[in-house]
Amino acid sequence: MEHELQLGAEDPLEETRLLAAALQAHSRRAAARGVAWSRVEANLSVEGKSGVETKTMPSSAAADRARSADAGVAAPAPTESPRILAPACATLEDLRAAVARCTACELCRTRTQTVFSDGLGARRILFVGDAPGADEDRSGVPFAGAAGQLLTDIIEKGMRLRRDEVWIANLLKCRPSDNGKPAPRASESCSPWLERQIELMQPRIIIALGQAAASHLLGSDDNLARLRGRVHERRGIPLVATYHPANLLRTPADKKECWQDIQLAMRAIGLQLSS
Numbered sequence: 001m002e003h004e005l006q007l008g009a010e011d012p013l014e015e016t017r018l019l020a021a022a023l024q025a026h027s028r029r030a031a032a033r034g035v036a037w038s039r040v041e042a043n044l045s046v047e048g049k050s051g052v053e054t055k056t057m058p059s060s061a062a063a064d065r066a067r068s069a070d071a072g073v074a075a076p077a078p079t080e081s082p083r084i085l086a087p088a089c090a091t092l093e094d095l096r097a098a099v100a101r102c103t104a105c106e107l108c109r110t111r112t113q114t115v116f117s118d119g120l121g122a123r124r125i126l127f128v129g130d131a132p133g134a135d136e137d138r139s140g141v142p143f144a145g146a147a148g149q150l151l152t153d154i155i156e157k158g159m160r161l162r163r164d165e166v167w168i169a170n171l172l173k174c175r176p177s178d179n180g181k182p183a184p185r186a187s188e189s190c191s192p193w194l195e196r197q198i199e200l201m202q203p204r205i206i207i208a209l210g211q212a213a214a215s216h217l218l219g220s221d222d223n224l225a226r227l228r229g230r231v232h233e234r235r236g237i238p239l240v241a242t243y244h245p246a247n248l249l250r251t252p253a254d255k256k257e258c259w260q261d262i263q264l265a266m267r268a269i270g271l272q273l274s275s
């Protein structure tokens, strides 16, 4: 029969012996259940004696969830890789739903919701930015804040299209917690979602907004100054790189070059330029 922890034995040596035996017994039972040693230590003094409920943590994933719960953050449940799931999605709506469940990288812990795309894409023009920001995370719509308003102006006042006639998406589907640039690991995890999105949309042209999107889509380390101003071809689809609207808000002088890039993209697909 296994020993129970009984504090308060009269003989200190006997108490030490009982304590050691109880430790060994707990260790064996815990190992059989896959409990982390730190949890055994935490629970040792209460199990079966004090009325305090003992928690069992059968795996490292469960331990991870417990740590996150302690920190007040929802931890990811195990998920299959977007590399496996994305190609199986037959429609954009399937893909959107699969992305909404994605927990493939740490950004799922801090997002409010995934941000998949905006627009119906009747013109089959796809704008791709880098990642959702705070406004997008809140609304679930890409380019929803001040930078989004500028992009809307480019589309509606410049290209003379309605915003819902194009598609707008991002490289990452979840907001980076520091609102910063997409980390390479998150970009790699998320990339299959965007690849499948592009396959299903079959855009006539992609307009990459900013350095991160342009570098990722073109697989190039060149800076934006070298990538913009010409029409690339990406897996059979023309691609034009230009400034991210957030950069244009900071540096309005670049708007003229951005408009040149947009005109270049419009010419590449035979879209009429307004006079």
Ligand code: SF4
Binding pocket: 082, 099, 102, 103, 104, 105, 106, 107, 108, 114, 172, 173, 174, 186, 189, 190, 193
């Ligand atoms: S950023 Fe992409 S890969 Fe990471 S959890 Fe969100 S959808 Fe999944």
